[in-house]
Amino acid sequence: MTEAPSSRYKVVERGRRLVVIDTRTGREATAAPPPDRTSASDKRGSAEGLDPVDRMLGRVAGAVINAAPRSVDDRSGRPILKTSPLYDLKGPRRVILDENTQRAFAGVVIVTLVIGFVLLSVAVEWPAILIVPALVLINGTRPIRRWITARIDALDQAAD
Incomplete structure (x- = not known):
C-alpha cells in the first residue's frame, strides 16, 4: 500500500496561538498577500487582475457580478x-x-x-x-x- 503524500500545510503553536504554515514557502498561510503595486482604479475596466476563466467570460475587475438571481427577494426587498x-x-x-x-x-x-x-x-x-x-x-x-x-x-x- 502506498503512503499518502505529506501535507502542504502544518499547524504549529506560537505564543499560545495556532498558526498555519505553508511548508512550500515556509511562511504563515494566514498572512495577508503582499500589496499590489497597481491601484484598484487602474485595474478597473481591465482583465489584468482576473483568472483565465473570468477573462474568457469577458468579466472586468471591480465589476459586481450576480451569477444567479437572488431567491429571497428582488432588489426592492419584496419576496x-x-x-x-x-x-x-x-x-x-x-x-x-x-x-x-x-x-x-x-x-x-x-x-x-x-x-x-x-x-x-x-x-x-x-x-x-x-x-x-x-x-x-x-x-x-x-x-x-x-x-x-x-x-x-x-x-x-x-x-x-
Whole structure:
C-alpha cells in the first residue's frame, strides 16, 4: 500500500496561538498577500487582475457580478415565489409578491395546511378517505393545475 503524500500545510503553536504554515514557502498561510503595486482604479475596466476563466467570460475587475438571481427577494426587498411545473402549467417562473399578494398567498398556504392536517387526521381513523386524493390523481391533475395557474397569474398581475 502506498503512503499518502505529506501535507502542504502544518499547524504549529506560537505564543499560545495556532498558526498555519505553508511548508512550500515556509511562511504563515494566514498572512495577508503582499500589496499590489497597481491601484484598484487602474485595474478597473481591465482583465489584468482576473483568472483565465473570468477573462474568457469577458468579466472586468471591480465589476459586481450576480451569477444567479437572488431567491429571497428582488432588489426592492419584496419576496419572490418560485413556481414548479408540478403544479403550475407555466412553471417554472418567478413571481414577485407585494404586500397584498403576500397576504393572499399566506392565506392560501394556511388553508392548504389545514386541509392537509384534517385529511391526515381523518385518515388515521378512516383510511378509506385516502381514496378521494387517489381518484383525483388517477383522473388527472390538469384541471387542478389549470386552476392553480390562473390563481398564480392573478397574483402576478396584482403585483405589477
